[in-house]
Amino acid sequence: MKKLIFNYQPGQKVKLLDRYTLLAAGYPDNNDAQDFLNLLAGKEVVVDQAFTGEGIYTCTDEPDVAIHQVFIEKLIPQDEMTQVAIAKVIGISRNTVKGIIDRTIERMTTMIKDSGNEDDFKAAL
Numbered sequence: 001m002k003k004l005i006f007n008y009q010p011g012q013k014v015k016l017l018d019r020y021t022l023l024a025a026g027y028p029d030n031n032d033a034q035d036f037l038n039l040l041a042g043k044e045v046v047v048d049q050a051f052t053g054e055g056i057y058t059c060t061d062e063p064d065v066a067i068h069q070v071f072i073e074k075l076i077p078q079d080e081m082t083q084v085a086i087a088k089v090i091g092i093s094r095n096t097v098k099g100i101i102d103r104t105i106e107r108m109t110t111m112i113k114d115s116g117n118e119d120d121f122k123a124a125l
Contacts, residue, residue, distance in 0.1 A: 006069070006075065006089050006091070007050070007088055007089055007090075008057060008069075008072065008075065008089060009047065009050060009085065009088050009089065010047050010048060010049060010050060011046065011047065012046070012047050012075060012076075012085075012089070013044055013045070013046050013047075013075070013076040013078065014044070014045060014046075014047060014057075014072045014074065014075055014076060015043075015044045015072070015073045015076055016041060016042060016043055016044075016045065016067065016071050016072060016073060017041060017042070017071050017072070017073050018041055018042035018073075019037060019041040019042055021073075022037055022071075036065060036067070036071065039062060039065060040059070040061070040062060040067070043061070044076055045059035045062075046059060046061070047059060047060075048060045048063055049063075055068060055069035055070075056068055056069070057069070057072075075089060083097045083098050083101070
């Protein structure tokens with residue numbers, strides 16, 4: 001199974017793999033306070049710089065430490081992530097993102113109407 005490659009952008013918040021996961025994957029255990037394992041593992045950090053095409057990032061907390069993409073567990077969703085930002089992260093066009101969102105809203109609206117529970121859904125909102 002091929003892993004989806006994301007293109008994280010400066011200002012986005014990401015969660016890094018935790019210590020246990022890194023050790024289980026074969027990362028060497030050590031006591032060096034400046035090593036990635038002891039410095040950033042498991043933390044949520046904000047991307048400072050992105051080296052496009054290389055999958056290497058720096059973060060605002062530790063700008064001197066290079067973070068390879070394989071150490072990033074996930075993107076932390078922001079309250080208001082624009083369609084453009086979503087497209088950049090996933091590496092697809094903004095129009096594709098807009099189409100997906102529009103079709104999803106349309107399908108959900110149809111499902112709600114077909115279920116006959118429109119009032120319940122409106123009350124939940």
